[in-house]
Amino acid sequence: xxxxxxxxxxxxxxxxxxxxxxxxxxxxxxxxxxxxxxxxxxxxxxxxxxxxxxxxxxxxxxxxxxxxxxxxxxxxxxxxxxxxxxxxxxxxxxxxxxxxxxxxxxxxxxxxxxxxxxxxxxxxxxxxxxxxxxxxxxxxxxxxxxxxxxxxxxxxxxxxxxxxxxxxxxxxxxxxxxxxxxxxxxxxxxxxxxxxxxxxxxxxxxxxxxxxxxxxxxxxxxxxxxxxxxxxxxxxxxxxxxxxx
Numbered sequence: 001x002x003x004x005x006x007x008x009x010x011x012x013x014x015x016x017x018x019x020x021x022x023x024x025x026x027x028x029x030x031x032x033x034x035x036x037x038x039x040x041x042x043x044x045x046x047x048x049x050x051x052x053x054x055x056x057x058x059x060x061x062x063x064x065x066x067x068x069x070x071x072x073x074x075x076x077x078x079x080x081x082x083x084x085x086x087x088x089x090x091x092x093x094x095x096x097x098x099x100x101x102x103x104x105x106x107x108x109x110x111x112x113x114x115x116x117x118x119x120x121x122x123x124x125x126x127x128x129x130x131x132x133x134x135x136x137x138x139x140x141x142x143x144x145x146x147x148x149x150x151x152x153x154x155x156x157x158x159x160x161x162x163x164x165x166x167x168x169x170x171x172x173x174x175x176x177x178x179x180x181x182x183x184x185x186x187x188x189x190x191x192x193x194x195x196x197x198x199x200x201x202x203x204x205x206x207x208x209x210x211x212x213x214x215x216x217x218x219x220x221x222x223x224x225x226x227x228x229x230x231x232x233x234x235x236x237x238x239x240x241x242x243x244x245x
Contacts, residue, residue, distance in 0.1 A: 021185060021217050022046035022069065027078035029061075029068055037076070038064045040242035051208055051218040053231035060237045060244050062221040066187050069219065070103055071095030083184055100129035104178030104216070106188040110170050112162040112177075119145060119158040122177045132181025148176050151210060167194045168203075175207060182214040190222045197226065204230050 024044040030037040038061045046052055056062055067073040068080060071087050074095070080087045083102060087095055099105075104125070112121050122145055126133040136144050149155045152172040162170055171191055178186055188207075192200040204227060211218050220231065228234040238244045 019048050020045045021048045021050075021083060022219070023079070023081040025079040027068070027080055028076045029064060029073060030076045037243045039068065039075070041065075041078075041240050042242065044240050046217065046219060048217055049212075049215075049232075051211065051230075051232045052220065053228045053234040054219065054221045054237050055223060055225050055228060055234065056221075056237035056244075057223055061241050062223075062237055063189055065237065065241075066105075066189050066219070066221055069185075070105055070187055071099045097129075100125065101131040102184045104180075104183040104186045106171075106174050106178045106186065106191045108190045108193060110174040110191070112170055112173060114161070114163050116162065117158065118149075118154065118160055118162055118165070118173050121162055121173055122149070122158075122180055124177060125181050125183075129181065132183070135182045145176070145180065148180060148210070152176055152206065168199055171195070171203065175210075179210055179214060179216065183216055186211060186216050186218045188218065188220040190224075192222065192227065193224070200224075200227055201230065 022045060024041050027039060027041045027044075028037045029039040054062060054065070064073065068075050068087070069082065071090070072095075074092070075088050078088065082098070085098060087098070090098065113124075123141070126136075126141065133141070146155060146158070149158060149172075152175060154169055154172045154176070157165060157169060157173075162173060165173065171194075174191065178188075192203060195203060208218070208230070210216075221237070
């Protein structure tokens with residue numbers, strides 16, 4: 001386990017508590033047409049407030065696990081609770097609504113919409129979830145977005161098309177979109193793979209500062225162990241996924 005020494009008292013209190021945001025029991029996932037499961041996870045928990053780094057080489061099920069955690073995929077069997085709600089028992093529509101309300105997702109390729117501006121891409125979660133929008137309270141949405149983007153160093157880019165941005169700038173747009181509306185859980189699928197070491201570290205420190213500010217738990221998967229010391233906990237996916245043994 002690796003711990004980031006710069007922790008606030010609030011985060012330390014959360015990490016020392018037993019309250020879990022993710023609880024997995026006897027989870028299995030098998031892709032259609034396959035005879036072998038991709039995931040076999042007897043038990044796995046994530047505490048509220050954690051910044052968890054899950055590492056492993058390609059083929060160990062990292063992206064599949066994130067897609068199960070987000071509700072994009074429905075596990076074949078077992079229990080997968082997020083905020084006390086079992087995603088396995090939910091319908092596809094209910095999982096979609098739950099994800100929109102409670103989760104942010106940063107994809108490896110960012111999945112920004114090329115014909116929209118930066119601010120239009122960032123606003124998308126608020127159009128998909130009244131709950132996320134309500135978390136902003138009475139504060140003007142445009143003001144919130146500009147403050148968030150100012151913190152991320154992209155405040156001057158809001159009216160540009162995302163196709164005009166560098167990879168690093170697109171990455172920050174994806175993070176702003178994922179964090180807008182203060183989601184309970186942020187899932188990140190190797191979003192730093194295109195950055196050099198210096199930019200990776202700066203990006204992650206900024207991400208953690210904002211996640212702590214918003215009370216957001218982070219689950220980050222990657223094959224790059226060079227960044228694991230920045231997280232509050234690191235774990236090999238192979239150590240919890242029996243399908244890889």
